[in-house]
Amino acid sequence: DVVLTQTPVAQPVTLGDQASISCRSSQSLVHSNGNTYLEWYLQKPGQSPQLLIYKVSNRFSGVPDRFIGSGSGSDFTLKISRVEPEDLGVYYCFQATHDPYTFGAGTKLELK
Amino acid sequence: QVNLLQSGAALVKPGASVKLSCKASGYTFTDYYIHWVKQSHGKSLEWIGYINPNSGYTNYNEKFKSKATLTVDKSTNTAYMELSRLTSEDSATYYCTRIIRGTGFAYWGQGTLVTVSS
Numbered sequence: 001d002v003v004l005t006q007t008p009v010a011q012p013v014t015l016g017d018q019a020s021i022s023c024r025s026s027q028s029l030v031h032s033n034g035n036t037y038l039e040w041y042l043q044k045p046g047q048s049p050q051l052l053i054y055k056v057s058n059r060f061s062g063v064p065d066r067f068i069g070s071g072s073g074s075d076f077t078l079k080i081s082r083v084e085p086e087d088l089g090v091y092y093c094f095q096a097t098h099d100p101y102t103f104g105a106g107t108k109l110e111l112k
Numbered sequence: 113q114v115n116l117l118q119s120g121a122a123l124v125k126p127g128a129s130v131k132l133s134c135k136a137s138g139y140t141f142t143d144y145y146i147h148w149v150k151q152s153h154g155k156s157l158e159w160i161g162y163i164n165p166n167s168g169y170t171n172y173n174e175k176f177k178s179k180a181t182l183t184v185d186k187s188t189n190t191a192y193m194e195l196s197r198l199t200s201e202d203s204a205t206y207y208c209t210r211i212i213r214g215t216g217f218a219y220w221g222q223g224t225l226v227t228v229s230s
Contacts, residue, residue: 039216041157048207048220049149049157060215092157094216100173101159 002026004093004104012112018081021107023093025074030097037096040069040078043106044089052091053078083109114138116146116208116221123227124198132224134191134208141189142166144210147217148182148193152204160206163191198228 003026013019029036040053051060053069056076066081080087088111093104119133134146148160161172163182170182179202181194195202205223212218 041217048209048223049217050220051216051218054214054216058215060218094157096216099171100161100175103157103159105156 001100002029002095002098002102004095004102006091006093006104006107008107009105010108010110012110013083014112015083015085017083018079019083019087019109020080021078021091021093021109023071023076023078023104025076025095027098028073029076029095030073035097036072038069038071038076039094039096040067041092041094041103042087042089043092044086047089049092080109114210114219116210116219118206118208118221118224121225121227123229125230126199126228128198129194129196130198130226131192131194132206132226134193134221136189136191136210141184142186144213146182146184146191147209147211148180149207149209149217150176150204151207151223152201160193165191195226198226200228202226203228 005024007022029038036056038056041049043049052063057069068079070077090106090108092106115137117135122130124130142165145162147162150158160176163170165184183192205225207223208221209217210219
């Protein structure tokens, strides 16, 4: 199975700061069709996960442009510029290139 | 609007089975696969598998092949997941979810908490 390693485990931030989360895959996430099915989800306390980014860098409908996904192959990053209170929670990367699909262990974005 | 409404929390005894439901509304049920995801308390997410509501075709994560059985009832637009031979390791919140084509898991149920305890 593909292992997604997220760092850091926790990211203490001050509101208005930039935050950066890394997701490294145990193998390339480039599908045979040329797409890279790497997604980012945010789970706020007591809620279901919500989709932020799909195919590495595409923001889902309604996601603010302060969320920026980047990367290629097996190395990916989610940057959040100007962190706002509603951005706090646990971020997960997820890959749907290889079966079984897998999630990273999560990164908790929390206030300093 | 798309909605996935899951059944309520369940308290079940070790060794028993439980059947969770996910009622879909707001779209044509047979047009999209339903996926299931497990979240153990305070932990990460695990993809269990999916079912094609149109054909009944299923694809399971090997880890859950002997644990979960996915079915649908097209007459009620409901997807089900039965978990068998329950142990404490199966205590978790289980989500059903659906994609928007070309994106990711855009719609999620509210989750069903399963507690396995005698």
